[in-house]
Amino acid sequence: MVNLFKMAVRNLLRYRRRTLLTASLITIGVVFVLVFLSVSGSFKAMMIGQITDSMLGHLQIHRQGYVASIDNLPLNLNLKPPEVRKVSEALDGMPGVETYSPRIKFGGMFSNFTETTNIRLNGIIPEREFKTVPLLPSRISEGKKTLVKGEMLLPALLARGMNVKVGDPVVVVATNQDGSVNGKQFIVAGILEGVTGPGGRDGYIHLDDAVETLRMREPEISEIAVRLKDFGRLSDVHNRLSGLLAGEKNPQGKPLFEVHTWEALSPFFNVARMIDVMTFFIKLMLIAIVLISIMNVMIMAVYERVREIGTMAAIGTLPGRILSLFLFEGFCLGILGAVVGCIAGSLLLWILNLSRVTFDFGQQKGLVLAVSLRPEDLLTISVTVILVSVAASLQPAWKASRMEPIEALRHV
Amino acid sequence: MSLITAENLAKDYRTGEVTVHALRGVSFRIEPASFVSFVGPSGSGKTTILNIVGCLDKPSGGSLTVAGTDVTALDMKESARFRGNHIGFIFQDFNLIPVLTVHENVEYPLMMVQNVPERERRERIGTLLEAVGMADQRDKYPDQLSGGQKQRAAIARALVTNPRLVLADEPTANLDSATAYAVIDLMKRMRDERQTTFIFSTHDQKIVGEAEILFWLEDGALREVQEKGGRNHG
Numbered sequence: 001m002v003n004l005f006k007m008a009v010r011n012l013l014r015y016r017r018r019t020l021l022t023a024s025l026i027t028i029g030v031v032f033v034l035v036f037l038s039v040s041g042s043f044k045a046m047m048i049g050q051i052t053d054s055m056l057g058h059l060q061i062h063r064q065g066y067v068a069s070i071d072n073l074p075l076n077l078n079l080k081p082p083e084v085r086k087v088s089e090a091l092d093g094m095p096g097v098e099t100y101s102p103r104i105k106f107g108g109m110f111s112n113f114t115e116t117t118n119i120r121l122n123g124i125i126p127e128r129e130f131k132t133v134p135l136l137p138s139r140i141s142e143g144k145k146t147l148v149k150g151e152m153l154l155p156a157l158l159a160r161g162m163n164v165k166v167g168d169p170v171v172v173v174a175t176n177q178d179g180s181v182n183g184k185q186f187i188v189a190g191i192l193e194g195v196t197g198p199g200g201r202d203g204y205i206h207l208d209d210a211v212e213t214l215r216m217r218e219p220e221i222s223e224i225a226v227r228l229k230d231f232g233r234l235s236d237v238h239n240r241l242s243g244l245l246a247g248e249k250n251p252q253g254k255p256l257f258e259v260h261t262w263e264a265l266s267p268f269f270n271v272a273r274m275i276d277v278m279t280f281f282i283k284l285m286l287i288a289i290v291l292i293s294i295m296n297v298m299i300m301a302v303y304e305r306v307r308e309i310g311t312m313a314a315i316g317t318l319p320g321r322i323l324s325l326f327l328f329e330g331f332c333l334g335i336l337g338a339v340v341g342c343i344a345g346s347l348l349l350w351i352l353n354l355s356r357v358t359f360d361f362g363q364q365k366g367l368v369l370a371v372s373l374r375p376e377d378l379l380t381i382s383v384t385v386i387l388v389s390v391a392a393s394l395q396p397a398w399k400a401s402r403m404e405p406i407e408a409l410r411h412v
Numbered sequence: 413m414s415l416i417t418a419e420n421l422a423k424d425y426r427t428g429e430v431t432v433h434a435l436r437g438v439s440f441r442i443e444p445a446s447f448v449s450f451v452g453p454s455g456s457g458k459t460t461i462l463n464i465v466g467c468l469d470k471p472s473g474g475s476l477t478v479a480g481t482d483v484t485a486l487d488m489k490e491s492a493r494f495r496g497n498h499i500g501f502i503f504q505d506f507n508l509i510p511v512l513t514v515h516e517n518v519e520y521p522l523m524m525v526q527n528v529p530e531r532e533r534r535e536r537i538g539t540l541l542e543a544v545g546m547a548d549q550r551d552k553y554p555d556q557l558s559g560g561q562k563q564r565a566a567i568a569r570a571l572v573t574n575p576r577l578v579l580a581d582e583p584t585a586n587l588d589s590a591t592a593y594a595v596i597d598l599m600k601r602m603r604d605e606r607q608t609t610f611i612f613s614t615h616d617q618k619i620v621g622e623a624e625i626l627f628w629l630e631d632g633a634l635r636e637v638q639e640k641g642g643r644n645h646g
């Protein structure tokens with residue numbers, strides 16, 4: 001039985017070398033995009049994971065204006081217990097929220113009894129903090145991976161500079177909101193590796209110790225870090241949470257709270273965005289490759305078969321049929337390139353995973369690159385390649401379908 | 413009623429400043445089931461006439477009715493439909509589709525031009541391939557065939573839609589004379605069996621004698637009409 005599809009395939013087989021060349025070009029393009037997409041995507045996801053899971057959390061809630069002056073850790077912008085309760089209620093009722101952790105952030109003086117320097121500290125409830133940022137324990141390079149009252153997790157740079165070891169006693173002196181100064185002694189429980197981003201070089205103490213050091217009558221919370229069940233629903237939860245908390249106004253009628261995603265808090269978001277932009281341009285290049293190579297090959301196909309087109313037209317084949325014949329050819333070429341490209345790309349990524357490529361990110365050394373190929377990427381790339389192939393065949397096919405049969409038949 | 417009525421057909425080709433009068437007022441009638449040849453030296457207008465009669469080209473002047481239709485009024489798509497339904501074509505260079513087998517080439521007009529159901533297709537193709545003596549070559553591709561075999565397959569393709577009229581522009585020009593005679597004989601036999609009108613052009617004096625009606629062309633004008641069996645048209 002004759003049909004357009006069969007004719008298209010046979011015509012492609014008729015010029016085997018050319019078909020192979022074009023399909024390989026598309027294949028290489030697809031492989032390149034797939035590998036780039038997966039590696040950069042996995043890299044990005046891992047980086048975001050490192051940032052959110054070792055320090056930031058997915059979302060953070062502060063009093064309005066806190067983030068703008070976060071560098072001086074203002075104590076007068078902390079949240080009072082009734083306000084914390086409001087946030088807690090909102091978070092407890094939010095389905096996408098897995099857990100959250102309140103923090104008291106403050107700056108003070110740090111002394112090893114011979115030298116003194118500045119330190120930034122987070123007062124935390126360890127169990128909740130460790131659940132909200134689960135990679136925090138992995139940053140503890142020396143000492144135990146827990147924190148109890150009277151202990152401190154000391155940033156590695158400070159420990160090295162001040163020559164402090166695990167088990168050493170240290171003193172923290174801080175000025176509270178009223179201006180009175182208070183000191184408290186801690187035992188260094190662990191040394192904490194720094195991470196890139198704000199707060200990446202802070203130390204940690206127990207929340208109760210922070211309350212005591214700052215002589216708070218009741219805990220006043222600087223920020224609440226939130227972890228979501230599904231990171232993919234970040235913006236959704238962010239919107240709902242912002243909406244819910246927007247109703248809370250201060251006496252001046254301004255919103256009381258501000259909700260930020262990690263994107264607004266970490267400078268790495270710009271890097272992540274750059275990766276997205278690069279990915280976009282790489283995809284654009286693939287489209288250009290497919291467009292040009294298919295168009296080129298289809299123009300040649302039409303030119304070589306002018307007499308054949310003339311014959312088909314003369315015996316009554318309608319222009320639409322002739323158009324479809326050439327579109328089918330482009331379509332089949334696109335499918336060939338896309339399918340082979342997807343298989344080769346997946347294979348290459350599989351090998352890449354087997355070979356366990358490692359890389360460093362900030363203080364994090366030897367992270368294993370675990371690339372994963374998202375099925376929807378495979379699908380979008382394949383569909384794009386195929387659609388572009390058909391689009392590229394459109395002009396040559398149109399030309400073929402509009403040929404005058406007598407002129408085409410005279411063609412040598 | 414005549415199958416073809418041509419009145420005063422004219423065709424001018426304009427190339428730049430020069431105008432070539434390829435046809436200068438040609439009139440003729442062709443009855444159903446005729447076996448007709450347009451004969452004349454190269455450049456006398458044979459191809460031009462066959463193209464116009466075959467709805468591949470439009471005359472510059474005159475009128476033309478084919479199978480009751482004023483074909484000069486058809487647009488591109490209508491012409492294509494008309495050709496697909498009423499006219500079969502045989503070409504000098506055979507023009508089989510290279511990626512299709514003999515069977516598929518004959519099937520092509522039934523599937524791509526008309527829409528004939530499978531069973532009937534098989535029946536018609538079988539009968540025709542048998543009739544043109546190509547049944548045993550049905551699965552071969554054109555490049556595996558000799559010239560004569562290709563033209564037989566092309567005849568089957570031209571006839572498979574049961575057209576009223578088959579046009580063949582110099583169908584034997586690329587064949588040796590024995591094969592040429594065989595092809596013309598086959599065409600005549602097909603006319604006898606199916607009452608299809610065949611019109612072919614040739615400048616080959618040897619096979620001219622095979623035609624029953626001869627239109628002699630010279631410089632785009634009809635010089636003489638010869639009919640075997642004594643009658644003469646003007």
Ligand SMILES: Nc1ncnc2c1ncn2[C@@H]1O[C@H](COP(=O)(O)OP(=O)(O)O)[C@@H](O)[C@H]1O
Pocket residue numbers: 425426427432433434452453454455456457458459460461
């Ligand atoms: N497309 C064309 N453009 C210009 N002149 C043409 C064209 N086709 C045919 N002619 C001229 O018309 C005349 C008749 O040509 P044609 O019908 O092909 O003759 P034949 O088939 O008898 O050799 C010739 O002089 C030829 O040069």
Ligand SMILES: [Mg+2]
Pocket residue numbers: 458459460581582
């Ligand atoms: Mg000619």
